[in-house]
Amino acid sequence: MLSKVSNLGLPICALLDEIRAHLADEQNLVLEAPTGAGKTTVVPIALLEEPWLHDRKIIMLQPRRIAAKNAALRMAALINEQIGQTVGYRMRLDTKISAATRLEVVTEGILLRMLQDDPSLSDVGLLIFDEFHERSLDADLGLTLALNARSTFEQDPPLRIMLMSATLGTDELDAFLQTKAIRSEGKLFAVDVHYLGSGKPRERIADRVARAIQNAFMKHPDSSILVFLPGQGEIRQVATQLEVPDRVAIRPLYGDLSLSQQQQAIAPSPQGELKLVLATNIAETSLTIDGVDVVIDSGLERKPQFDPSTGMSRLATVKISQASSVQRKGRAGRLRPGTCYRLWSESEQQQRTTQDEPEIQNADLSSLVLQLFAFGVYHSNELGWLTPPPAGSYEQAQDLLLKLCALERSGSALSLTAHGNAMARISAHPRLAHMLLMGQSAGASESAAHLAAVLSDRDPISQESADMRTSLEYLSGEVPCPSVFRSWQKRTMDLAKQFLRQMPRDTPARLPRPSQNQLTGFLLASAYPDRIARLRHSGGYQLANGRSCEFDKPNALGKSKWLAVAEVGGMAGRRGDMIRSAAPLDPALFETLLAEQVTDSTVVDWDSKTGRFIAERRTSVGALSLSKERLSDVSDEARTEKLIALTREADLSNLPWSDKAVEFRNKVRLMSRLETGWPSLESTELKTTLESWLAPYLLTIKNLSELKKLDLLSALQSLLSWEQQQKLSSELPERFEVPSGSKVKINYSEDPPTLPVKLQEMFGSAESPSVAGGRVHLLVHLLSPAGRPLQVTQDLPSFWSNSYDAVKKEMRGRYPKHPWPDDPTSATPTRFTKHRSKR
């Protein structure tokens, strides 16, 4: 096998010895090679006879079906075999594999299914991720699970993992896999790059692109041109406003076009005209257009941005990365040298990000989280990730899976339900998997399978009609399917059959069967409970998730008061969302099959005018309120709950903080500084435990004036044990006996606590007053006979010896009737004047 590929003259052939030597010693390899180096076909074949394979297979992952098939076909041809012998491929609904197959090219999603059947990957010796730089969600997850499989199972010899990536930054991969990349040259022709600058502000992209096209045709009169635009809208604008020479054929190219229209853009023109292909990102990686010498790159692309707060994606027009611009440029140099015009400046190019963000950063993670639970991974941090899944979308995914009954909560932990386990075995989005199982329970497996299949893929009929029932009628043949949709119909029916095979067998229908009219709405509402919608009085619909949306053009569905919406489209920056597909929903289902979606709650409110409570019983579906009913009685529990919520909101400021309560809190704070084991009475902690300490005292409170009389001190005291309460009053007494015999109240509302006392009453005291067995020194406020503060000290002896003389001199004249002895430490303390003391 090796000899069949080692002399092909491709750049990669020179590196085969190095690659084999590396893999003989190490488990990981990063192979960095640009397109045209031959890595995809040469490397797997060259490794088929390596001893460390131990008769196990080589699996090579490809992000796209066409690429997987082509790679397998080319490799089979290289070794003069039919496909399905030594080399085969495997993808959804299309497999060419035999018992003799040693090398399988598979699409990335297949790896997850392989891991489900055999978590240790026992018959795989080498796992190759091709085009790993694209960082698809499945590739990232596959790598993480494969590394986990290698570390948890005894593989002998261990599984080899190889990442093949385009040039531009493999350092991160090297670090993650603790290896050193092997680099190869490519075999592309030189492409001249011209930066045309950023253009005038606010000028339409289509206008600038149109001008660049005109200029390019003048400079390259004999060349076909490929233009990269962000989306269909811009493609249409350019196509309608552009005037091109007669011998040029304009060919739009984007994913929603039919296969034959896409073929027209790719194939050479029949009359030998030049081609002007106006394409989206589809031409960046998926489709190759031959005969292009000039590329015009708008520098923009449209990308979905997943919003964890709504669980929906919206589209945004963003600047492409440097890596993407290199890829687009390369499309001009496949057969001979070419030219690339970029509609931005060179300095801006330097500021652009080098790589695209990995998909895991900005994707719906519900499928990933379900799969992890099915593998027994309950927290993503149990695994090693090149890029860990972001917390926000991870939590959103868990919430959705809880709503779909795939997970259940026991205490603070989540676990997979039997229903969730069945969902994970179905190869569809968890929403659709849930819908399939619900459909089965309601005796409507086949309809559910049809609907899931339509929603799984691009649906050409939804462009004509947003009513899902139209697609279903074409699919089942109830309404004759137009011939242009025949290939869609066949593929979608095949998908539906696969879903039926994946559903659990022998499951009795446990739910009542909905009527034919209710069926589609019921199924959609099971999959998308957050998108149940109701018509607003003002027009448009409100969704259960709180957002609003409407039809882009008048639609017969728009008469329906209730809808089950499947897909919502929107562009970032625009206000409303568009309903792309939906079905009418019978609200009678809220009392039967959809009863689980209805929440029944008693809402208590505080009427701030009367200071009383009012209660309402409400039923709702998410943000959509179904009914409201005023209750004459408010239960103690409901009222307490509301009071606690109000208290939390007010940061405890609504409670009657008496001086005693404030002092108590300060005393506990003081004790907790001295000893461990005392509870914290700080607002933050008190707020989290309101239910335990405050609630019992709220039970009798029915209005505002009763709240004002709340015994807050007792409530706070309940947080202390009996021993602590005893200790608190002995260690931090109310009053302190000063030398004169007065019992002076200690002010614990300050920190440190203060002792306001007339100076004369402290005579004879050589020590600073303290509490808590001398651990807390009181801050003595020494007062004049008239009660004016003279001095503040925590160190009385130092006051007597340093400051007393000056105070004495100043005060003796003003208060002559009071004693001002020369030696205060031996004088007799007194509350009175000299005259009264003598008496």
Added chain:
DNA sequence: CTCTCCCT
């Protein structure tokens, strides 16, 4: 001025 691409 109203949807990028891909996949089980």
